[in-house]
Amino acid sequence: MEKLFFVTRSEENYIKTIFHLGGNSSALIATNAIAEQMETKPSSVTDMAKKLAEKGLVHYKKYQGISLTDIGIKTALSIIRKHRLWEVFLVKKLDFTWDEVHEVAEQLEHIKSEKLIDKIDELLDFPKFDPHGDPIPSKDGKFMERDKQLLSDVELNTEGVCVGVKDTSAAFLKFLDKNKIALGNTIKVLEKEDFDQSLHIEMEGKALHISHQIASNLYIKKND
Protein backbone atom coordinates (compact mmCIF):
# COMPACT_ATOMS: atom_id res chain seq x y z
CA MET A 1 0.00 0.00 0.00
CA GLU A 2 1.84 3.01 -1.26
CA LYS A 3 1.21 4.60 -4.65
CA LEU A 4 -2.52 4.40 -4.14
CA PHE A 5 -3.69 7.47 -6.01
CA PHE A 6 -2.76 9.33 -9.14
CA VAL A 7 -1.19 12.66 -8.19
CA THR A 8 -2.14 15.58 -10.43
CA ARG A 9 0.21 18.31 -11.54
CA SER A 10 -1.43 20.80 -9.23
CA GLU A 11 -1.19 18.42 -6.29
CA GLU A 12 2.49 17.87 -7.07
CA ASN A 13 3.08 21.61 -6.95
CA TYR A 14 1.44 21.88 -3.54
CA ILE A 15 3.42 18.93 -2.19
CA LYS A 16 6.67 20.44 -3.41
CA THR A 17 5.87 23.82 -1.88
CA ILE A 18 4.94 22.30 1.47
CA PHE A 19 8.22 20.39 1.46
CA HIS A 20 10.24 23.53 0.70
CA LEU A 21 8.47 25.38 3.50
CA GLY A 22 9.65 22.70 5.90
CA GLY A 23 6.59 20.49 6.01
CA ASN A 24 8.67 17.37 6.31
CA SER A 25 9.66 16.62 9.90
CA SER A 26 6.57 17.37 11.97
CA ALA A 27 6.53 21.15 11.59
CA LEU A 28 3.08 22.42 10.69
CA ILE A 29 2.95 24.77 7.72
CA ALA A 30 0.43 27.61 7.70
CA THR A 31 -2.24 27.93 5.04
CA ASN A 32 -1.18 31.50 4.41
CA ALA A 33 2.48 30.58 3.94
CA ILE A 34 1.58 28.08 1.25
CA ALA A 35 -0.81 30.51 -0.41
CA GLU A 36 1.80 33.23 -0.51
CA GLN A 37 4.52 30.96 -1.87
CA MET A 38 2.25 29.64 -4.60
CA GLU A 39 0.68 32.99 -5.41
CA THR A 40 -2.76 31.62 -4.78
CA LYS A 41 -5.48 32.26 -2.20
CA PRO A 42 -5.68 30.72 1.29
CA SER A 43 -9.10 29.29 0.50
CA SER A 44 -7.62 27.38 -2.42
CA VAL A 45 -4.98 25.97 -0.11
CA THR A 46 -7.63 24.77 2.31
CA ASP A 47 -9.48 23.04 -0.51
CA MET A 48 -6.32 21.34 -1.66
CA ALA A 49 -5.31 20.41 1.90
CA LYS A 50 -8.47 18.35 2.19
CA LYS A 51 -7.85 16.66 -1.13
CA LEU A 52 -4.24 15.83 -0.25
CA ALA A 53 -5.24 14.54 3.19
CA GLU A 54 -7.86 12.35 1.50
CA LYS A 55 -5.11 10.90 -0.67
CA GLY A 56 -2.82 10.31 2.30
CA LEU A 57 -0.18 12.79 1.22
CA VAL A 58 -0.49 15.29 4.07
CA HIS A 59 -1.55 15.49 7.70
CA TYR A 60 -4.20 18.15 8.04
CA LYS A 61 -6.11 19.32 11.09
CA LYS A 62 -8.46 22.24 10.62
CA TYR A 63 -6.94 25.55 11.73
CA GLN A 64 -3.77 23.77 12.89
CA GLY A 65 -1.68 23.53 9.74
CA ILE A 66 -0.37 21.10 7.16
CA SER A 67 2.57 18.69 7.07
CA LEU A 68 3.62 15.90 4.74
CA THR A 69 3.06 12.24 5.49
CA ASP A 70 5.83 9.76 4.72
CA ILE A 71 4.28 9.15 1.33
CA GLY A 72 4.03 12.93 0.86
CA ILE A 73 7.72 13.32 1.62
CA LYS A 74 8.61 10.54 -0.81
CA THR A 75 6.49 12.21 -3.45
CA ALA A 76 8.11 15.59 -2.82
CA LEU A 77 11.60 14.12 -3.05
CA SER A 78 10.76 12.42 -6.31
CA ILE A 79 9.56 15.71 -7.84
CA ILE A 80 12.59 17.61 -6.53
CA ARG A 81 14.86 14.89 -7.87
CA LYS A 82 13.31 15.29 -11.30
CA HIS A 83 13.44 19.07 -11.18
CA ARG A 84 17.12 19.18 -10.29
CA LEU A 85 18.21 16.43 -12.64
CA TRP A 86 16.48 18.20 -15.52
CA GLU A 87 18.25 21.42 -14.52
CA VAL A 88 21.60 19.66 -14.69
CA PHE A 89 20.64 18.14 -18.02
CA LEU A 90 19.73 21.51 -19.48
CA VAL A 91 23.02 23.07 -18.37
CA LYS A 92 25.37 20.19 -19.11
CA LYS A 93 23.87 18.79 -22.28
CA LEU A 94 22.01 21.68 -23.86
CA ASP A 95 24.12 24.68 -22.83
CA PHE A 96 21.39 26.46 -20.94
CA THR A 97 22.62 29.04 -18.44
CA TRP A 98 21.80 28.57 -14.77
CA ASP A 99 19.31 31.42 -14.86
CA GLU A 100 17.29 29.82 -17.67
CA VAL A 101 16.73 26.33 -16.34
CA HIS A 102 14.22 26.75 -13.55
CA GLU A 103 11.22 27.68 -15.69
CA VAL A 104 11.65 24.71 -18.01
CA ALA A 105 12.38 22.34 -15.11
CA GLU A 106 9.08 23.43 -13.56
CA GLN A 107 7.42 21.79 -16.54
CA LEU A 108 9.72 18.81 -16.95
CA GLU A 109 9.46 17.79 -13.28
CA HIS A 110 5.90 16.62 -13.93
CA ILE A 111 6.75 14.15 -16.70
CA LYS A 112 5.74 10.72 -15.47
CA SER A 113 8.27 8.05 -16.41
CA GLU A 114 10.56 6.42 -13.94
CA LYS A 115 12.71 5.04 -16.70
CA LEU A 116 13.13 8.47 -18.27
CA ILE A 117 14.47 10.16 -15.17
CA ASP A 118 16.70 7.23 -14.23
CA LYS A 119 18.22 7.27 -17.71
CA ILE A 120 18.75 11.04 -17.51
CA ASP A 121 20.46 10.46 -14.16
CA GLU A 122 22.72 7.88 -15.77
CA LEU A 123 23.44 10.08 -18.80
CA LEU A 124 24.59 12.81 -16.43
CA ASP A 125 26.71 10.35 -14.45
CA PHE A 126 24.59 10.57 -11.29
CA PRO A 127 25.20 14.19 -10.29
CA LYS A 128 24.89 15.01 -6.60
CA PHE A 129 24.12 18.74 -6.96
CA ASP A 130 22.13 20.89 -9.34
CA PRO A 131 23.39 24.04 -11.10
CA HIS A 132 22.47 26.17 -8.07
CA GLY A 133 24.30 23.92 -5.65
CA ASP A 134 21.20 22.19 -4.31
CA PRO A 135 21.47 18.48 -3.55
CA ILE A 136 19.77 15.93 -5.82
CA PRO A 137 17.87 13.18 -4.00
CA SER A 138 18.73 9.69 -5.17
CA LYS A 139 16.14 7.25 -6.52
CA ASP A 140 15.41 6.10 -2.98
CA GLY A 141 15.05 9.63 -1.61
CA LYS A 142 18.38 10.06 0.12
CA PHE A 143 20.56 13.11 -0.37
CA MET A 144 23.55 14.72 1.29
CA GLU A 145 23.03 18.20 2.62
CA ARG A 146 26.32 19.89 1.93
CA ASP A 147 28.37 21.51 4.65
CA LYS A 148 27.87 25.15 3.70
CA GLN A 149 27.43 28.60 5.21
CA LEU A 150 26.16 31.91 4.01
CA LEU A 151 29.06 34.13 3.03
CA SER A 152 27.55 36.85 5.22
CA ASP A 153 27.89 34.58 8.27
CA VAL A 154 31.55 33.58 8.11
CA GLU A 155 34.32 35.39 9.96
CA LEU A 156 37.07 37.55 8.61
CA ASN A 157 39.86 35.87 6.66
CA THR A 158 37.78 32.78 6.01
CA GLU A 159 38.82 30.99 2.84
CA GLY A 160 36.56 28.66 0.90
CA VAL A 161 34.72 27.80 -2.28
CA CYS A 162 31.38 29.01 -3.63
CA VAL A 163 29.02 26.05 -3.48
CA GLY A 164 25.50 27.41 -3.80
CA VAL A 165 23.00 30.24 -3.99
CA LYS A 166 20.08 30.93 -1.69
CA ASP A 167 18.25 33.27 -4.04
CA THR A 168 17.81 31.41 -7.32
CA SER A 169 16.06 34.21 -9.21
CA ALA A 170 17.26 34.89 -12.74
CA ALA A 171 18.01 38.48 -11.72
CA PHE A 172 20.41 37.40 -8.97
CA LEU A 173 22.06 34.71 -11.08
CA LYS A 174 22.63 37.12 -13.95
CA PHE A 175 24.13 39.60 -11.51
CA LEU A 176 26.56 36.93 -10.33
CA ASP A 177 27.48 36.14 -13.94
CA LYS A 178 28.14 39.78 -14.65
CA ASN A 179 30.50 39.92 -11.67
CA LYS A 180 32.21 36.66 -12.60
CA ILE A 181 30.96 34.96 -9.46
CA ALA A 182 30.41 31.27 -10.18
CA LEU A 183 30.06 28.06 -8.20
CA GLY A 184 33.45 26.44 -7.71
CA ASN A 185 35.26 29.75 -7.44
CA THR A 186 37.69 30.18 -4.55
CA ILE A 187 36.89 32.96 -2.16
CA LYS A 188 38.53 34.77 0.76
CA VAL A 189 36.96 37.35 3.05
CA LEU A 190 39.36 40.28 3.29
CA GLU A 191 37.39 42.93 5.14
CA LYS A 192 33.95 43.66 6.54
CA GLU A 193 32.45 47.12 6.51
CA ASP A 194 30.66 47.63 9.80
CA PHE A 195 28.56 50.42 8.39
CA ASP A 196 26.64 48.48 5.73
CA GLN A 197 27.98 44.95 6.28
CA SER A 198 29.37 44.89 2.77
CA LEU A 199 32.37 42.64 2.18
CA HIS A 200 35.71 43.04 0.49
CA ILE A 201 36.59 39.66 -0.86
CA GLU A 202 39.08 38.00 -3.11
CA MET A 203 37.51 35.75 -5.73
CA GLU A 204 39.76 33.60 -7.88
CA GLY A 205 42.55 36.01 -6.96
CA LYS A 206 40.67 39.17 -7.93
CA ALA A 207 39.47 41.78 -5.43
CA LEU A 208 35.72 42.41 -5.27
CA HIS A 209 33.42 44.50 -3.14
CA ILE A 210 29.99 42.98 -2.57
CA SER A 211 26.93 44.16 -0.68
CA HIS A 212 25.39 42.40 2.29
CA GLN A 213 22.44 41.43 0.10
CA ILE A 214 24.73 39.50 -2.20
CA ALA A 215 26.76 37.92 0.61
CA SER A 216 23.62 36.76 2.36
CA ASN A 217 22.54 34.83 -0.72
CA LEU A 218 25.80 33.05 -1.50
CA TYR A 219 26.78 29.79 0.15
CA ILE A 220 30.42 28.89 0.63
CA LYS A 221 32.17 25.82 1.93
CA LYS A 222 35.07 26.70 4.21
CA ASN A 223 38.43 25.16 3.38
CA ASP A 224 39.53 22.42 5.81
Place this chain on the structure above:
Amino acid sequence: MEKLFFVTRSEENYIKTIFHLGGNSSALIATNAIAEQMETKPSSVTDMAKKLAEKGLVHYKKYQGISLTDIGIKTALSIIRKHRLWEVFLVKKLDFTWDEVHEVAEQLEHIKSEKLIDKIDELLDFPKFDPHGDPIPSKDGKFMERDKQLLSDVELNTEGVCVGVKDTSAAFLKFLDKNKIALGNTIKVLEKEDFDQSLHIEMEGKALHISHQIASNLYIKKND
Protein backbone atom coordinates in the same frame (compact mmCIF):
# COMPACT_ATOMS: atom_id res chain seq x y z
CA MET B 1 -1.01 38.65 -35.54
CA GLU B 2 -0.16 35.03 -35.00
CA LYS B 3 0.37 33.45 -31.58
CA LEU B 4 -2.62 35.27 -30.14
CA PHE B 5 -3.86 32.75 -27.60
CA PHE B 6 -2.41 30.30 -25.14
CA VAL B 7 -3.07 26.76 -26.36
CA THR B 8 -3.88 24.25 -23.64
CA ARG B 9 -2.64 20.69 -23.55
CA SER B 10 -6.08 19.39 -24.43
CA GLU B 11 -6.38 21.79 -27.33
CA GLU B 12 -2.96 20.69 -28.57
CA ASN B 13 -4.10 17.08 -28.55
CA TYR B 14 -7.17 17.92 -30.61
CA ILE B 15 -5.12 19.93 -33.11
CA LYS B 16 -2.66 17.09 -33.51
CA THR B 17 -5.43 14.54 -34.03
CA ILE B 18 -7.18 16.70 -36.63
CA PHE B 19 -3.87 17.06 -38.47
CA HIS B 20 -3.27 13.31 -38.46
CA LEU B 21 -6.78 12.71 -39.77
CA GLY B 22 -5.97 14.91 -42.73
CA GLY B 23 -7.44 18.18 -41.53
CA ASN B 24 -4.73 20.18 -43.21
CA SER B 25 -5.48 20.88 -46.88
CA SER B 26 -9.16 21.72 -46.98
CA ALA B 27 -10.58 18.30 -46.22
CA LEU B 28 -13.25 18.45 -43.57
CA ILE B 29 -12.86 16.04 -40.68
CA ALA B 30 -15.93 14.51 -39.08
CA THR B 31 -16.77 14.99 -35.43
CA ASN B 32 -17.13 11.25 -35.01
CA ALA B 33 -13.74 10.53 -36.55
CA ILE B 34 -12.04 12.83 -34.08
CA ALA B 35 -14.02 11.43 -31.17
CA GLU B 36 -13.13 7.88 -32.10
CA GLN B 37 -9.44 8.65 -32.56
CA MET B 38 -9.25 10.45 -29.23
CA GLU B 39 -11.41 7.96 -27.36
CA THR B 40 -13.78 10.70 -26.33
CA LYS B 41 -17.42 11.54 -27.09
CA PRO B 42 -18.66 13.44 -30.15
CA SER B 43 -20.28 16.04 -27.93
CA SER B 44 -16.91 16.82 -26.39
CA VAL B 45 -15.47 17.28 -29.87
CA THR B 46 -18.21 19.74 -30.76
CA ASP B 47 -17.49 21.74 -27.60
CA MET B 48 -13.81 21.83 -28.39
CA ALA B 49 -14.43 22.66 -32.07
CA LYS B 50 -16.14 25.87 -30.99
CA LYS B 51 -13.30 26.76 -28.64
CA LEU B 52 -10.66 26.12 -31.29
CA ALA B 53 -12.60 28.10 -33.89
CA GLU B 54 -12.85 30.95 -31.39
CA LYS B 55 -9.07 30.87 -31.08
CA GLY B 56 -8.58 30.82 -34.82
CA LEU B 57 -7.04 27.35 -34.93
CA VAL B 58 -9.73 25.57 -36.94
CA HIS B 59 -12.42 26.24 -39.49
CA TYR B 60 -15.72 24.99 -38.16
CA LYS B 61 -19.18 25.09 -39.68
CA LYS B 62 -21.93 23.36 -37.77
CA TYR B 63 -22.68 19.88 -39.10
CA GLN B 64 -20.12 20.33 -41.88
CA GLY B 65 -16.85 19.29 -40.25
CA ILE B 66 -13.58 20.64 -38.97
CA SER B 67 -10.29 21.59 -40.65
CA LEU B 68 -7.19 23.40 -39.50
CA THR B 69 -6.46 27.04 -40.29
CA ASP B 70 -2.95 28.05 -41.31
CA ILE B 71 -2.19 28.83 -37.69
CA GLY B 72 -3.70 25.47 -36.72
CA ILE B 73 -1.42 23.69 -39.19
CA LYS B 74 1.63 25.53 -37.87
CA THR B 75 0.63 24.59 -34.34
CA ALA B 76 0.16 20.93 -35.31
CA LEU B 77 3.53 20.80 -37.04
CA SER B 78 5.21 22.28 -34.00
CA ILE B 79 3.72 19.64 -31.71
CA ILE B 80 4.56 16.82 -34.12
CA ARG B 81 8.11 18.17 -34.42
CA LYS B 82 8.47 18.06 -30.67
CA HIS B 83 6.94 14.59 -30.39
CA ARG B 84 9.25 13.08 -32.97
CA LEU B 85 12.40 14.84 -31.83
CA TRP B 86 11.79 13.60 -28.28
CA GLU B 87 11.30 10.09 -29.66
CA VAL B 88 14.66 10.28 -31.39
CA PHE B 89 16.23 11.65 -28.22
CA LEU B 90 14.87 8.81 -26.12
CA VAL B 91 16.18 6.19 -28.54
CA LYS B 92 19.53 7.73 -29.42
CA LYS B 93 20.54 9.24 -26.10
CA LEU B 94 18.71 7.20 -23.48
CA ASP B 95 18.56 3.74 -25.08
CA PHE B 96 14.80 3.49 -25.12
CA THR B 97 13.43 0.94 -27.58
CA TRP B 98 11.17 2.16 -30.38
CA ASP B 99 8.13 0.59 -28.74
CA GLU B 100 8.66 2.52 -25.49
CA VAL B 101 9.02 6.07 -26.76
CA HIS B 102 5.54 7.05 -27.85
CA GLU B 103 3.94 7.20 -24.41
CA VAL B 104 6.65 9.43 -22.97
CA ALA B 105 6.74 11.61 -26.11
CA GLU B 106 3.01 12.18 -25.67
CA GLN B 107 3.92 13.99 -22.46
CA LEU B 108 7.11 15.68 -23.61
CA GLU B 109 5.50 17.14 -26.74
CA HIS B 110 3.59 19.60 -24.54
CA ILE B 111 6.64 21.16 -22.89
CA LYS B 112 6.68 24.81 -23.84
CA SER B 113 10.17 26.06 -24.60
CA GLU B 114 11.35 26.89 -28.07
CA LYS B 115 14.95 26.92 -26.94
CA LEU B 116 14.63 23.46 -25.41
CA ILE B 117 13.41 21.73 -28.54
CA ASP B 118 15.84 23.56 -30.80
CA LYS B 119 18.73 22.49 -28.57
CA ILE B 120 17.46 18.91 -28.56
CA ASP B 121 17.33 19.12 -32.35
CA GLU B 122 20.92 20.33 -32.40
CA LEU B 123 22.09 17.68 -29.91
CA LEU B 124 20.65 15.01 -32.20
CA ASP B 125 22.28 16.62 -35.25
CA PHE B 126 19.00 17.64 -36.84
CA PRO B 127 17.47 14.25 -37.58
CA LYS B 128 15.04 14.08 -40.50
CA PHE B 129 13.08 11.02 -39.38
CA ASP B 130 11.88 9.59 -36.08
CA PRO B 131 12.42 6.00 -34.86
CA HIS B 132 9.33 4.83 -36.74
CA GLY B 133 10.45 6.40 -40.02
CA ASP B 134 8.12 9.39 -39.79
CA PRO B 135 9.49 12.73 -41.02
CA ILE B 136 10.37 15.46 -38.52
CA PRO B 137 9.17 18.94 -39.44
CA SER B 138 11.85 21.61 -39.28
CA LYS B 139 11.55 24.73 -37.12
CA ASP B 140 9.71 26.48 -39.94
CA GLY B 141 7.28 23.61 -40.50
CA LYS B 142 8.78 22.03 -43.60
CA PHE B 143 9.43 18.32 -43.91
CA MET B 144 10.21 15.84 -46.62
CA GLU B 145 7.72 13.07 -47.13
CA ARG B 146 9.87 10.11 -47.97
CA ASP B 147 9.39 8.14 -51.14
CA LYS B 148 7.99 4.94 -49.66
CA GLN B 149 5.46 2.19 -50.33
CA LEU B 150 3.74 -0.43 -48.29
CA LEU B 151 5.52 -3.74 -48.65
CA SER B 152 2.16 -5.29 -49.45
CA ASP B 153 1.83 -3.03 -52.51
CA VAL B 154 5.13 -3.65 -54.31
CA GLU B 155 5.54 -6.18 -57.06
CA LEU B 156 7.42 -9.45 -57.06
CA ASN B 157 11.24 -9.30 -56.96
CA THR B 158 11.23 -5.73 -55.72
CA GLU B 159 14.35 -4.92 -53.73
CA GLY B 160 14.55 -2.13 -51.21
CA VAL B 161 15.10 -0.99 -47.65
CA CYS B 162 12.72 -0.87 -44.67
CA VAL B 163 12.07 2.79 -43.96
CA GLY B 164 9.00 2.96 -41.76
CA VAL B 165 6.03 1.41 -40.05
CA LYS B 166 2.38 2.28 -40.49
CA ASP B 167 1.17 0.62 -37.29
CA THR B 168 3.26 2.09 -34.47
CA SER B 169 1.71 0.06 -31.66
CA ALA B 170 4.09 -1.46 -29.14
CA ALA B 171 2.67 -4.88 -29.99
CA PHE B 172 3.57 -4.58 -33.67
CA LEU B 173 7.00 -3.08 -32.98
CA LYS B 174 7.87 -5.83 -30.53
CA PHE B 175 6.76 -8.40 -33.07
CA LEU B 176 9.13 -6.85 -35.61
CA ASP B 177 11.97 -6.93 -33.06
CA LYS B 178 11.33 -10.59 -32.37
CA ASN B 179 11.56 -11.32 -36.08
CA LYS B 180 14.67 -9.21 -36.53
CA ILE B 181 12.86 -6.77 -38.78
CA ALA B 182 14.33 -3.30 -38.32
CA LEU B 183 14.41 -0.02 -40.21
CA GLY B 184 17.43 0.13 -42.51
CA ASN B 185 17.28 -3.59 -43.27
CA THR B 186 17.52 -4.64 -46.92
CA ILE B 187 14.56 -6.54 -48.24
CA LYS B 188 13.60 -8.47 -51.37
CA VAL B 189 10.19 -9.89 -52.27
CA LEU B 190 10.68 -13.49 -53.34
CA GLU B 191 7.16 -14.85 -53.62
CA LYS B 192 3.55 -13.92 -53.00
CA GLU B 193 0.98 -16.46 -51.84
CA ASP B 194 -2.24 -15.79 -53.68
CA PHE B 195 -4.30 -17.61 -51.11
CA ASP B 196 -3.60 -15.38 -48.08
CA GLN B 197 -1.39 -12.69 -49.64
CA SER B 198 1.44 -13.63 -47.35
CA LEU B 199 4.94 -12.89 -48.59
CA HIS B 200 8.16 -14.84 -48.77
CA ILE B 201 10.92 -12.30 -48.46
CA GLU B 202 14.62 -12.11 -47.97
CA MET B 203 15.65 -9.75 -45.19
CA GLU B 204 19.34 -8.97 -44.73
CA GLY B 205 20.03 -12.19 -46.62
CA LYS B 206 17.76 -14.38 -44.49
CA ALA B 207 14.53 -15.94 -45.75
CA LEU B 208 11.35 -14.95 -43.93
CA HIS B 209 7.65 -15.63 -44.35
CA ILE B 210 5.36 -12.81 -43.30
CA SER B 211 1.61 -12.39 -43.26
CA HIS B 212 -0.32 -9.80 -45.22
CA GLN B 213 -1.08 -7.98 -42.00
CA ILE B 214 2.62 -7.43 -41.38
CA ALA B 215 3.40 -6.52 -44.99
CA SER B 216 0.62 -3.96 -45.06
CA ASN B 217 2.16 -2.15 -42.09
CA LEU B 218 5.76 -1.98 -43.26
CA TYR B 219 7.03 0.76 -45.54
CA ILE B 220 9.94 0.15 -47.87
CA LYS B 221 11.89 2.36 -50.21
CA LYS B 222 12.59 0.64 -53.51
CA ASN B 223 16.20 0.58 -54.67
CA ASP B 224 16.91 2.91 -57.59
Place this chain on the structure above:
DNA sequence: ACAAATTTTTAGATTTGTCTAAATTTTAAT
Protein backbone atom coordinates in the same frame (compact mmCIF):
# COMPACT_ATOMS: atom_id res chain seq x y z
C1' DA C 1 -39.17 11.82 -52.30
C1' DC C 2 -39.55 10.35 -47.81
C1' DA C 3 -38.90 7.45 -43.91
C1' DA C 4 -35.12 5.40 -41.34
C1' DA C 5 -30.59 5.43 -39.84
C1' DT C 6 -26.71 8.00 -38.76
C1' DT C 7 -24.32 11.96 -37.39
C1' DT C 8 -23.99 16.06 -34.93
C1' DT C 9 -25.38 19.45 -31.73
C1' DT C 10 -27.62 21.15 -27.53
C1' DA C 11 -28.93 21.10 -22.74
C1' DG C 12 -27.79 20.05 -18.43
C1' DA C 13 -24.71 17.71 -15.09
C1' DT C 14 -19.97 16.56 -13.10
C1' DT C 15 -15.07 17.10 -11.66
C1' DT C 16 -10.99 19.83 -10.83
C1' DG C 17 -9.00 23.85 -9.47
C1' DT C 18 -9.65 28.26 -8.66
C1' DC C 19 -11.86 32.70 -6.87
C1' DT C 20 -14.62 36.29 -3.66
C1' DA C 21 -17.11 37.34 0.27
C1' DA C 22 -18.82 36.00 4.60
C1' DA C 23 -18.39 33.29 8.76
C1' DT C 24 -15.56 31.08 12.14
C1' DT C 25 -11.55 30.14 14.85
C1' DT C 26 -7.24 31.33 16.73
C1' DT C 27 -3.92 34.64 18.33
C1' DA C 28 -2.48 39.04 20.15
C1' DA C 29 -3.26 43.21 22.83
C1' DT C 30 -5.02 45.75 26.36
Place this chain on the structure above:
DNA sequence: ATTAAAATTTAGACAAATCTAAAAATTTGT
Protein backbone atom coordinates in the same frame (compact mmCIF):
# COMPACT_ATOMS: atom_id res chain seq x y z
C1' DA D 1 -10.77 38.30 30.47
C1' DT D 2 -12.46 40.78 26.79
C1' DT D 3 -11.80 42.72 22.65
C1' DA D 4 -9.46 43.55 18.33
C1' DA D 5 -6.72 41.67 14.70
C1' DA D 6 -5.21 38.04 11.95
C1' DA D 7 -5.61 33.55 10.04
C1' DT D 8 -8.45 30.01 8.36
C1' DT D 9 -12.46 27.83 6.68
C1' DT D 10 -17.01 27.69 4.46
C1' DA D 11 -20.39 28.84 1.02
C1' DG D 12 -21.31 29.85 -3.37
C1' DA D 13 -19.62 30.98 -8.00
C1' DC D 14 -16.91 30.23 -12.29
C1' DA D 15 -14.05 28.28 -16.24
C1' DA D 16 -12.24 24.13 -18.44
C1' DA D 17 -13.00 19.72 -19.99
C1' DT D 18 -15.63 16.11 -19.92
C1' DC D 19 -20.06 13.13 -19.88
C1' DT D 20 -25.25 11.44 -20.81
C1' DA D 21 -29.58 11.99 -22.79
C1' DA D 22 -32.47 14.38 -25.84
C1' DA D 23 -33.15 17.20 -29.97
C1' DA D 24 -31.92 18.55 -34.59
C1' DA D 25 -29.69 18.06 -39.02
C1' DT D 26 -27.83 15.26 -42.53
C1' DT D 27 -27.30 11.17 -45.13
C1' DT D 28 -28.96 6.79 -46.89
C1' DG D 29 -32.00 3.35 -48.77
C1' DT D 30 -35.87 2.24 -51.21
